[in-house]
Amino acid sequence: MKNVDQDSKTLIGWRKYPKTRQKDFLSALRNIKKIKGTKQEDNVQAQWYAVLNYCFADYKENKDYATHIEKLLQTDGLMFVRNITVSMNLITEFKSDVSMSKRLEQEKILAQVIYYLKRIEEHIAEGNTLHLEMPNVVLAADVDQVFVINARVLWDYLKLPLGADWEKLNPRYVYDNLEPKILYERLEEDRNINPYVYDVEAKDFDVNDVIGLIADLAVTDDVHNLTKIPVTDANIRGVFDEFSRLVTQGKTKLTSQEQVGMFITALTDHDSFLIKKQYCYTKKRRWNVS
Known part of the structure; x- marks a missing residue:
C-alpha cells in the first residue's frame, strides 16, 4: 500500500x-x-x-x-x-x-x-x-x-x-x-x-x-x-461498486454489462465523461441511468 x-x-x-x-x-x-x-x-x-x-x-x-x-x-x-x-x-x-x-x-x-x-x-x-x-x-x-x-x-x-x-x-x-x-x-x-x-x-x-x-x-x-x-480484484470491485452506486443511486435499468462499459469509459475517457441528472455523457455516447 x-x-x-x-x-x-x-x-x-x-x-x-x-x-x-x-x-x-x-x-x-x-x-x-x-x-x-x-x-x-x-x-x-x-x-x-x-x-x-x-x-x-x-x-x-x-x-x-x-x-x-x-x-x-x-x-x-x-x-x-x-x-x-x-x-x-x-x-x-x-x-x-x-x-x-x-x-x-x-x-x-x-x-x-x-x-x-x-x-x-x-x-x-x-x-x-x-x-x-x-x-x-x-x-x-x-x-x-x-x-x-x-x-x-x-x-x-x-x-x-x-x-x-x-x-x-x-x-x-x-x-x-x-x-x-x-x-x-x-x-x-x-x-x-x-x-x-x-x-x-x-x-x-x-x-x-x-x-x-x-x-x-x-x-x-x-x-x-x-x-x-494495489490493483486487486477486491479493490477493482470496490471502486466499480462505488461508481455504480453514486451514478445510479442503486436504481437503474442498465444491464450489468452496460454498467461495466460505462465504468470503463469513465476510466479511459474521464476528461469528457459528464454526469447530469439521470444521464451520463461522453462526446460519443449517452447513458440513461434512471
Whole structure:
C-alpha cells in the first residue's frame, strides 16, 4: 500500500497480516457468528484488536510511536500511531450482526461515533489527561462486514447546535433511537459519506486491504496526499461498486454489462465523461441511468 515515491516520514508504517493468521481470523469470525448479542460483538472486537495491534502497534518501526488499541472514554477502542510528521488516530466501533451495507445502518454507526468524537474533543479541551488526539480514521466492523472512512468528514458535525443533547444523550442511545433528528437529517444528506463495505466472507477478502486503507486515510488531508493502492480484484470491485452506486443511486435499468462499459469509459475517457441528472455523457455516447 505504500507509495515508494513518497517520503517515508509522511506515511503510516504497518506490516501485513500473514495468510496463516488471516485464516485463523476468518475461521474465528465464522465461529463467532453462531454467538448472539453482545457476546458476539465482544468477540468480533477481540479479533480486530489482534489484527490492529499486530499490524500497527507491534510493528517494530512503530515501537516508539504507537499505542495498543484501548477502550478509552467508553469508545470501542482508540489507537494512535504518532509518526514524526503524521499520525494515525483510529476510533473503532463494533457491532453484532447488522446490515452495514445499508445506508441507515452506516448513519446510525457514524452518529454514535460523532458523539464519541464530541467526548474526545471536550476531553482534549479540558486538559487532555489521556493525551488523546482527534481521530482521523473510523473503522466499523461486525462479524462479516467492515468499512473504513476518513473521520475528518465528521469533524464539522461537532459544531451542530445540539445544545443540551450533546450532554444529555449517550452515544448508544443515539444509535438505538435515531436521535437527535437534526444530526440524522444532516447525515442522510451528506454525500461525502460513501464507505465501501468489505464482505469478510468474500473469497478474495484480504484484511490487508482494510489495514492499508486505514493507513492511507490517516495521511489524506486532501487530494495531494493520496497514495497508490494495489490493483486487486477486491479493490477493482470496490471502486466499480462505488461508481455504480453514486451514478445510479442503486436504481437503474442498465444491464450489468452496460454498467461495466460505462465504468470503463469513465476510466479511459474521464476528461469528457459528464454526469447530469439521470444521464451520463461522453462526446460519443449517452447513458440513461434512471
